[in-house]
Amino acid sequence: MAPVILPGLVAFALLTALSHDQFVALPGLLGPGTSLLFLMNIVPLIITGTLTHGLAQRLPESEETGTRAVRRYDAALVSLTVAASVATAWSIGHLSHSAAATEAGRNTLFLVGLALLGGAIRPQLASVAPVTWVFVTAFAGYRDFRRPWPWAVTLHPAGYLPTFLFCLAVFAGGLAALTRTRRSA
Numbered sequence: 001m002a003p004v005i006l007p008g009l010v011a012f013a014l015l016t017a018l019s020h021d022q023f024v025a026l027p028g029l030l031g032p033g034t035s036l037l038f039l040m041n042i043v044p045l046i047i048t049g050t051l052t053h054g055l056a057q058r059l060p061e062s063e064e065t066g067t068r069a070v071r072r073y074d075a076a077l078v079s080l081t082v083a084a085s086v087a088t089a090w091s092i093g094h095l096s097h098s099a100a101a102t103e104a105g106r107n108t109l110f111l112v113g114l115a116l117l118g119g120a121i122r123p124q125l126a127s128v129a130p131v132t133w134v135f136v137t138a139f140a141g142y143r144d145f146r147r148p149w150p151w152a153v154t155l156h157p158a159g160y161l162p163t164f165l166f167c168l169a170v171f172a173g174g175l176a177a178l179t180r181t182r183r184s185a
Contacts, residue, residue, distance in 0.1 A: 116174025
C-alpha cells in the first residue's frame, strides 16, 4: 500500500502549496449568483483516492486466518496518512497565511471518514461518496455568495471549531467502521 500512499501524500503537499488560494467560480444551483470552488476542496480527494485504492487491495486468505491484525494495521495506516495530511496542510497554511490551505487538512478528515463510512456500507461507495460530496457542495453548498449552508461542512471557514469537531467525529466514525466491518472480496 505504501507505493500508492507516499506519492499521494507528496501530490497532496505539492498541490496544497501551489494552489492554496486558487478558486473557480461556478453557477449556484440553489441560490442566486455564483459559488466558489477552491481547489483546496478537491485536493483531499487525492488522499481519499489513494487510501480507498490501498484498502481495496486485499489478500482474503491472510485476513481470514486471523494471524495478523489486518484491520488494526489498516486503521493505523489510515490514521497516520490523515495525520500527515492534516499536519502538512496546517503547516503550509500557517507558513503562507492561507486559511484555504488549513481547510484542506480539516476537509481531509471529513472526506476520509465519509469514504470509510461509505465503504462499510458498500465497497464502491468508498470512492464515490467523497467525490459526490465535493461536487454537490460545489454546486449547491452556498446560500449566497460566500455563505455556505450548515450541512456543507467542507465549505466552512478554517477556524470554526464546531465544524472541525464534526469532521473529527466523522473521521472517528469511519475508523470505527473500518475496524468493525467485514470487507467483501
